[in-house]
Amino acid sequence: MSGDPKKPYEVGYGKPPVATRFQKGQSGNPSGKPKKVPRLLDPGKVLEAIDNEEISVTDNGKRKRMTKVEIQFRQLFVKAIRGDMKAARLIVKMATEYFVPEARGVPVYEFIGTTEAAQRFGRDWQDRIDELNAELGYPR
Template sequence: MSEDTKDYEVGYGKPPKATRFQKGRSGNPKGRPKGAKGVNASLKRELEAKITVREGNHEARISKAEAIAKRLTAGALKGDTKLLMALLKVDADLFGGSDDVNEQASAALEGPDKVDYDILRDFFSSDPDGDGGPENEEVEDDGS
């Protein structure tokens, strides 16, 4: 035995030097099998796959992720509020990177506040002669 092994005490957290991992050699030499992919990798590969989509009179090959995005935005533009909220939740960075946008959008869908009603009441009850509103312009156009 050498003098190094005599001084070394084997115990908890101190394996024998002969059985330790060797320098320059992997602790998992075979690694992960090639067929073993994670769920995220499988989902990413599936969303990157190309499909043929017909838009109007022409066909285009786009990824499945692009097709999902097109469908989501088209539905939101048609007025589907569920799709609109889903679109806002998909990527907060797309709309400024904060949850304030989501809160504002949900507040807008709930309806106007009391302050909004006060502003509208004041606007419509104001004197039409004083500010030259749209009512006065129509009258002048008819009389000319």
């Protein structure tokens, strides 16, 4: 830069060198602040969070902490006991669907050794076990 005020200068305040200037169409801050991504609302998670909230209730004169879903089930049982058939049907439906398989009567295999089988069923223990398995429908 010379001291001649009439000559236009190429580099200076507000005029960076041409080689280091931003290219057309290119941002000055390429990584920049990321845009906000709206969170998707998941109704199932919201419902689960509400049902799992604990609140204090008085049960038989004692204060207890229970989840809201537990309180809802207790109220459903009270309605069924008082004669609400809709509530009773719902409880029966849930019981058959969610109780453990043992409560539904699904057979449970029992494994025993040959010594115990001989003690329980005598000398013909193999024939007796085969008969019992055939009666219960167990595979051989």
